[in-house]
Amino acid sequence: MISFKSLSRKEPLDKVVIHSLDCSLYQVSIIRGDVEELVCDAHGKPLKARSVLELEALFEGFPVHAMVLRQESAYDEMINQPVRAGSNRMEVPVGRNRLGYK
16 A cells, blocks of 8 residues: 555656445555555545545646546346456546646
């Protein structure tokens, strides 16, 4: 894990991944090179929000190459389907709306 406060606004981030955990619960991780790290708050807890836009706004002013919303469904498990051979991960690009940058 890496704390949000320790991220530099000068060091480029390859990708910011907003993880969709539930209907309105999201966590965020960053990817630099081949390493993906969960971002935590000042208390060492995973950074979470109730809105994708809230997390998007936190990264305004950061040099981010790509920002995506990632979802991995547990639906197959829930309806007693066999385990898939491949991943059902879906990533959707998130627009950079300049929501929190002044």
